[in-house]
Amino acid sequence: xxxxxxxxxxxxxxxxxxxxxxxxxxxxxxxxxxxxxxxxxxxxxxxxxxxxxxxxxxxxxxxxxxxxxxxxxxxxxxxxxxxxxxxxxxxxxxxxxxxxxxxxxxxxxxxxxxxxxxxxxxxxxxxxxxxxxxxxxxxxxxxxxxxxxxxxxxxxxxxxxxxxxxxxxxxxxxxxxxxxxxxxxx
Numbered sequence: 235x236x237x238x239x240x241x242x243x244x245x246x247x248x249x250x251x252x253x254x255x256x257x258x259x260x261x262x263x264x265x266x267x268x269x270x271x272x273x274x275x276x277x278x279x280x281x282x283x284x285x286x287x288x289x290x291x292x293x294x295x296x297x298x299x300x301x302x303x304x305x306x307x308x309x310x311x312x313x314x315x316x317x318x319x320x321x322x323x324x325x326x327x328x329x330x331x332x333x334x335x336x337x338x339x340x341x342x343x344x345x346x347x348x349x350x351x352x353x354x355x356x357x358x359x360x361x362x363x364x365x366x367x368x369x370x371x372x373x374x375x376x377x378x379x380x381x382x383x384x385x386x387x388x389x390x391x392x393x394x395x396x397x398x399x400x401x402x403x404x405x406x407x408x409x410x411x412x413x414x415x416x417x418x419x420x
Contacts, residue, residue: 238255239255239384240253240254240255241253241254241255241381241382242254242262243379243380243381244380245261245274248263248272248274249263249264249269249270249271249272250262250263250271250272250274250275251263251275260275260276261274261275261276262275262276262277262278262281263275263276263277264277265277279314279316279321279323280314282314282323282326283312283313283314283326284312285353286312286314286326286328286353286354286357287310287311287312287328288353289351289352289353289354290310290328290330290347290348290351290353290354291308291310293347293350293351293352294308294330294332294343294344294347295308296347296350297343297346297347297350298334298343301338301342301343301346303334303335303336303338303343304334304335304336305332305333305334305335305343306332306333306334306335307331307332307333308330308331308332309330309331309332310328310329310330310331311328311329312326312327312328312329313326313327313329314326326354326357328354330344332344368382372387374387374388374391376391376394376395376398376399377412377417377418377419378395378398378399378402378417378419378420379398379399381394381398388412388413391409391412392405392409395408395409402420403420
């Protein structure tokens with residue numbers, strides 16, 4: 235089993251969010267004028283389409299490598315249809331083109347990638363989504379940036395604070411306020 239964690243936090247001075255995993259970041263926002271959106275980044279439907287198509291692009295490369303086939307250009311277009319109130323994704327269609335470097339039939343690679351693609355197959359099977367309040371799980375959150383500590387209580391707060399917020403207030407001064415719930419965001 236493999237687990238992945240993606241974090242999102244609000245972008246100061248906007249109503250957008252910044253998401254990250256490892257060293258990769260992206261902005262998530264609503265269209266300009268919609269619920270405070272400024273059009274600064276992708277919306278949820280676009281991210282869903284990117285997840286489907288991006289995963290499939292990777293799968294084409296994995297499958298081709300396993301088959302010993304070199305791939306040239308890849309083009310994937312994903313159309314997401316949303317309907318209802320609230321809006322729900324009701325369908326996704328991928329159009330795929332890829333060229334092989336040695337004349338190998340690309341349909342075989344596309345068909346195999348469709349069999350193993352984690353995102354599209356997860357959606358087809360109906361992946362369960364749980365939404366939990368961090369406080370309900372007993373998880374602690376950094377009062378300055380809302381980072382959720384996944385371990386045991388405040389484990390890691392010292393290293394986190396020193397690397398992210400030491401310039402705001404030294405850890406030695408902040409920790410007594412944090413642990414007693416008296417710290418106010420600067």
